[in-house]
Amino acid sequence: MDELVDADEVLNARDRGKKRHRRQLLDATSEAIYLYGVRGATIDKIHEISGLSRGMISLHFQSKENLLKAVAKDLADEYTQNWQESVIASHEGEPVERLNSLIAADLSPAVLNERNIAIWFSFRAEVNSHPEYRHYVNSRDSEFRVALLGIFRGLISDDPDRDAEAKLATNTLTALLEGMWTDFHLNPKNFDRDEAQRACLYVARSFFPDNFEPQPPLDIQ
Amino acid sequence: MDELVDADEVLNARDRGKKRHRRQLLDATSEAIYLYGVRGATIDKIHEISGLSRGMISLHFQSKENLLKAVAKDLADEYTQNWQESVIASHEGEPVERLNSLIAADLSPAVLNERNIAIWFSFRAEVNSHPEYRHYVNSRDSEFRVALLGIFRGLISDDPDRDAEAKLATNTLTALLEGMWTDFHLNPKNFDRDEAQRACLYVARSFFPDNFEPQPPLDIQ
DNA sequence: CTAAAATGAATGACCGTTCATTCAAAGTCA
DNA sequence: TGACTTTGAATGAACGGTCATTCATTTTAG
Numbered sequence: 001m002d003e004l005v006d007a008d009e010v011l012n013a014r015d016r017g018k019k020r021h022r023r024q025l026l027d028a029t030s031e032a033i034y035l036y037g038v039r040g041a042t043i044d045k046i047h048e049i050s051g052l053s054r055g056m057i058s059l060h061f062q063s064k065e066n067l068l069k070a071v072a073k074d075l076a077d078e079y080t081q082n083w084q085e086s087v088i089a090s091h092e093g094e095p096v097e098r099l100n101s102l103i104a105a106d107l108s109p110a111v112l113n114e115r116n117i118a119i120w121f122s123f124r125a126e127v128n129s130h131p132e133y134r135h136y137v138n139s140r141d142s143e144f145r146v147a148l149l150g151i152f153r154g155l156i157s158d159d160p161d162r163d164a165e166a167k168l169a170t171n172t173l174t175a176l177l178e179g180m181w182t183d184f185h186l187n188p189k190n191f192d193r194d195e196a197q198r199a200c201l202y203v204a205r206s207f208f209p210d211n212f213e214p215q216p217p218l219d220i221q
Numbered sequence: 222m223d224e225l226v227d228a229d230e231v232l233n234a235r236d237r238g239k240k241r242h243r244r245q246l247l248d249a250t251s252e253a254i255y256l257y258g259v260r261g262a263t264i265d266k267i268h269e270i271s272g273l274s275r276g277m278i279s280l281h282f283q284s285k286e287n288l289l290k291a292v293a294k295d296l297a298d299e300y301t302q303n304w305q306e307s308v309i310a311s312h313e314g315e316p317v318e319r320l321n322s323l324i325a326a327d328l329s330p331a332v333l334n335e336r337n338i339a340i341w342f343s344f345r346a347e348v349n350s351h352p353e354y355r356h357y358v359n360s361r362d363s364e365f366r367v368a369l370l371g372i373f374r375g376l377i378s379d380d381p382d383r384d385a386e387a388k389l390a391t392n393t394l395t396a397l398l399e400g401m402w403t404d405f406h407l408n409p410k411n412f413d414r415d416e417a418q419r420a421c422l423y424v425a426r427s428f429f430p431d432n433f434e435p436q437p438p439l440d441i442q
Numbered sequence: 443c444t445a446a447a448a449t450g451a452a453t454g455a456c457c458g459t460t461c462a463t464t465c466a467a468a469g470t471c472a
Numbered sequence: 473t474g475a476c477t478t479t480g481a482a483t484g485a486a487c488g489g490t491c492a493t494t495c496a497t498t499t500t501a502g
Contacts, residue, residue, distance in 0.1 A: 233468075234466095234468090235466085235467055263456080264457075264459090265456085265457085275459095276459090276460085278459095279458085279459065279460075285457095285458060285459090
């Protein structure tokens with residue numbers, strides 16, 4: 001995750017403290033963005049939430065802009081790690097099982113929670129004025145898409161004549177998942193993870209009706 | 222649209238000027254948010270873009286926060302007007318035609334353009350810290366959803382036993398459209414409106430395969 | 443003892459808001 | 473209609489507060 005310091009055990013007390021403070025700053029900044037918006041996430045607020053001195057931000061990140069960029073990277077890394085773990089866990093399974101697992105990862109509270117989503121939206125809001133954020137928050141750039149496409153190609157047994165279908169299904173499902181995130185962000189109390197999961201799987205199935213096991217009827221409560 | 226002044230012709234020169242300046246401030250603020258983010262959309266920048274004096278913001282909106290709120294309302298009103306016009310234009314048609322028209326409205330450049338979407342995202346980013354924005358940017362609160370549900374209920378001939386299906390389809394299609402907006406925001410250059418429209422219609426169809434005309438094969442370029 | 447980490451008061455830039463002043467249009471009356 | 477008064481829109485310099493950053497000093501681990 002962190003290129004500079006990989007393993008805690010090789011670090012002395014001083015470096016462990018430094019690493020811990022770095023993390024505290026990242027977490028406090030996330031919290032400040034969640035609570036007060038990017039506009040309200042001032043050095044003073046971060047200092048207040050973290051309990052660390054005001055000067056420590058410059059010490060660790062040189063500037064506040066650098067800190068914000070590090071928060072974006074941290075968020076993106078956390079997201080990637082989450083879905084990749086699900087890919088590893090299900091990599092022996094059938095495409096349908098892997099698909100189910102990947103969608104579940106994307107809707108999991110580990111990544112889809114109020115604080116994280118507020119921060120995604122904060123950075124996404126500024127991709128035009130701060131191009132350096134774009135790469136971290138762009139689902140098209142994400143390897144997630146590639147993983148999804150791989151599953152769909154598996155569903156059609158890599159038939160090159162149907163590759164366009166796999167790509168369209170990938171685009172559609174990515175968009176649907178993005179929309180679920182938006183719905184969660186705006187209506188966290190009403191959001192139903194299970195319904196979202198079922199809807200995504202249902203849509204994925206509808207693209208490849210012959211390649212799934214016989215389609216069960218829409219399971220509605 | 223504006224509760225205070227309805228028709229230009231009843232206004233004198235002074236009030237027309239006032240109305241024009243109000244609009245200039247809203248537009249300049251949108252532009253500033255698009256170019257510099259909410260953080261960078263300062264009074265100075267708005268003054269610079271609009272060519273109007275710094276003091277005019279307080280004069281028209283009392284405070285900058287009020288101005289931002291007015292921009293959010295303006296955006297929401299513009300959005301609502303756009304899809305409602307499409308509903309009026311197609312209200313005599315079959316459900317499928319109305320659905321097609323409603324989706325097209327949601328993907329139309331009139332609302333789905335880089336500046337507008339950047340502003341949607343900016344306000345959505347702050348719904349936790351600025352609850353007053355939520356109502357304007359929440360698709361669940363929107364009458365759009367109600368219109369969509371009405372169309373789906375038409376597709377199932379208002380069969381009460383299938384109402385849950387209509388609701389699920391409404392939620393799914395709303396999410397899909399939200400996701401299309403996100404994709405457009407992050408990748409405006411690669412975004413394909415026609416593909417998005419086809420994907421949405423395809424998903425809608427897949428919920429009610431028997432209620433559409435015989436399903437054509439996925440039309441892929 | 444040395445060197446790096448941590449501190450936080452000081453600094454200057456920039457923020458939104460205020461308000462005394464200017465200016466032009468609307469209203470009034472002969 | 474033309475001269476004068478009233479009204480309120482518009483201005484922008486000035487103000488106090490807040491921002492991110494700096495750096496001389498203190499603390500602490502090696």
